[in-house]
Amino acid sequence: xxxxxxxxxxxxxxxxxxxxxxxxxxxxxxxxxxxxxxxxxxxxxxxxxxxxxxxxxxxxxxxxxxxxxxxxxxxxxxxxxxxxxxxxxxxxxxxxxxxxxxxxxxxxxxxxxxxxxxxxxxxxxxxxxxxxxxxxxxxxxxxxxxxxxxxxxxxxxxxxxxxxxxxxxxxxxxxxxxxxxxxxxxxxxxxxxxxxxxxxxxxxxxxxxxxxxxxxxxxxxxxxxxxxxxxxxxxxxxxxxxxxxxxxxxxxxxxxxxxxxxxxxxxxxxxxxxxxxxxxxxxxxxxxxxxxxxxxxxxxxxxxxxxxxxxxxxxxxxxxxxxxxxxxxxxxxxxxxxxxxxxxxxxxxxxxxxxxxxxxxxxxxxxxxxxxxxxxxxxxxxxxxxxxxxxxxxxxxxxxxxxxxxxxxxxxxxxx
Numbered sequence: 520x521x522x523x524x525x526x527x528x529x530x531x532x533x534x535x536x537x538x539x540x541x542x543x544x545x546x547x548x549x550x551x552x553x554x555x556x557x558x559x560x561x562x563x564x565x566x567x568x569x570x571x572x573x574x575x576x577x578x579x580x581x582x583x584x585x586x587x588x589x590x591x592x593x594x595x596x597x598x599x600x601x602x603x604x605x606x607x608x609x610x611x612x613x614x615x616x617x618x619x620x621x622x623x624x625x626x627x628x629x630x631x632x633x634x635x636x637x638x639x640x641x642x643x644x645x646x647x648x649x650x651x652x653x654x655x656x657x658x659x660x661x662x663x664x665x666x667x668x669x670x671x672x673x674x675x676x677x678x679x680x681x682x683x684x685x686x687x688x689x690x691x692x693x694x695x696x697x698x699x700x701x702x703x704x705x706x707x708x709x710x711x712x713x714x715x716x717x718x719x720x721x722x723x724x725x726x727x728x729x730x731x732x733x734x735x736x737x738x739x740x741x742x743x744x745x746x747x748x749x750x751x752x753x754x755x756x757x758x759x760x761x762x763x764x765x766x767x768x769x770x771x772x773x774x775x776x777x778x779x780x781x782x783x784x785x786x787x788x789x790x791x792x793x794x795x796x797x798x799x800x801x802x803x804x805x806x807x808x809x810x811x812x813x814x815x816x817x818x819x820x821x822x823x824x825x826x827x828x829x830x831x832x833x834x835x836x837x838x839x840x841x842x843x844x845x846x847x848x849x850x851x852x853x854x855x856x857x858x859x860x861x862x863x864x865x866x867x868x869x870x871x872x873x874x875x876x877x878x879x880x881x882x883x884x885x886x887x888x889x890x891x892x893x894x895x896x897x898x899x900x901x902x903x904x905x906x907x908x909x910x911x912x913x914x915x916x917x918x919x920x921x922x923x924x925x926x927x928x929x930x931x932x933x934x935x
Contacts, residue, residue: 523844530842532851535778536796545769546815546833548762550755551623553748557587557709558616563608563624564660566667568682571597576683580604582612583663585623586747587708588698590663592690594683601629605638613642616709621645623657626828650808650816650830666693700754701747708747711740769815769833776801776839779819783835784827801839805829822864823920862914863894865921866902889918 528534554560566579577597583590591611595603612619622639624630626648639646649657670689675682694705695716707713711731729736771777778798806818808830817836821829867890873883887907892899910918 526842527845527848530840530845532841535837535840536798539797540837543765543767544834545767545836547766547768548759549815550759551585553751553755554586556744557584557589559619560585560621560623561612561619562657562659562663563622563630564657564664565595565604565627565629566664567597568679570679570682572683573680574683579664579667579686580607580611581660581663581667582608583659584616584705584709585659587705588659588701589694589705589709590690592667592686594686599629601632601634604629605635618642619644621647623647623649623659625649625657650828650832650835663693700751702750703743703747708743711736766834769836771804771807771815771817771833771836771838773804773806775804777804777817777819778837778839779821779831780835780837783831784821784825798837820864822917823924824864824914824917826920861894862910862917863892863896865889865910865917866892866899868921868925869904871906889921 551560562581562583562585564581566581568577568579571577572594574594575596576594578595578599580593580595581590582593593607593611595607620643622644624646629635630646630648636646667689670692671682671685674685674688695714697704701708704713729739778800779802781795781797781799782792784799800819802822803820804817805820808816808818816830816832818830819836821827869888869890870885871888873885888904889907889910890902890904891910892902896902907918
């Protein structure tokens with residue numbers, strides 16, 4: 520009886536949809552590999568300061584080298600387009616340090632734009648974008664964002680309108696400080712020397728300097744690089760051990776059905792986020808993306824009209840559990856507002872033959888029918904066929920999105 524009661528509760532769709540999970544999140548930590556040298560791999564992000572400076576700046580374009588941890592901070596207006604971001608990147612990084620092999624970023628609209636992808640392809644740079652709403656994947660830039668915020672608090676005026684004037688000072692303080700991950704300062708790794716600071720003129724030099732181009736200089740720099748790699752490997756191992764204590768391995772396979780956190784989907788107008796279901800779905804896993812910077816991530820069959828990037832990190836998903844052991848279980852569908860059932864997605868279509876009129880006139884176009892899956896109805900046997908005219912009256916956005924995906928050839932068919 521206890522096993523039956525436990526199975527009954529575990530397979531209750533209402534509980535799975537509405538209750539928060541108290542277990543450790545899915546998806547073990549998988550840090551990005553350490554680059555081979557400085558300037559090879561970058562992390563980027565746009566940090567919103569939530570206040571406009573005297574010069575009209577609102578965002579900070581954060582560029583950080585993943586090996587040396589060297590950072591450039593660029594003030595940008597809120598309305599900055601992709602063209603402006605590309606120009607700032609070239610002026611503030613490419614001009615001084617050359618082109619990187621790879622760039623890690625989130626899915627900001629400027630990073631996902633075709634113009635940014637074309638610019639990266641032109642310069643031979645690989646773009647590595649994280650899945651939606653998972654900042655841990657771009658942890659390098661996120662940590663720098665936090666450090667910049669902490670340092671700015673010390674130097675800006677109470678009205679906060681001069682923050683962009685302090686960015687050069689903040690970058691200098693950060694790049695000359697010893698980084699915990701490498702054991703040396705970003706400046707000494709990327710620029711091969713430690714720039715003079717005001718305090719250095721008061722203290723005598725403890726170590727003799729070697730002239731650039733000499734064997735001694737090359738030997739010292741090579742030693743510094745090896746020590747930095749060893750230090751980063753130790754830091755990664757400690758981070759993996761610490762984080763994975765609170766995570767569980769993900770075992771989703773292609774074809775499994777999963778719940779997706781409602782926070783990953785757009786909020787409907789006039790709906791309270793606190794009173795919404797915790798999860799939506801269940802939807803089918805279409806593919807496993809191991810190459811994502813924050814993997815394991817999964818491609819989920821999200822209804823097209825939701826306009827959500829369909830790749831989700833394992834921590835944003837929950838397994839769907841079902842059983843046929845309780846056929847007399849009451850309906851687990853949520854109550855409706857008007858007695859009608861919401862459409863979840865269109866899953867298939869077909870053409871209906873139309874009789875050809877007599878004469879030489881042009882034959883009429885065949886009528887289309889769409890197979891509709893209803894929200895929260897998980898059994899494909901509950902799908903129904905509707906004509907295009909019927910759906911255009913009740914769910915035009917669903918039809919439009921389905922037909923657009925058909926034209927692009929991105930719409931796989933669901934098999935019963």
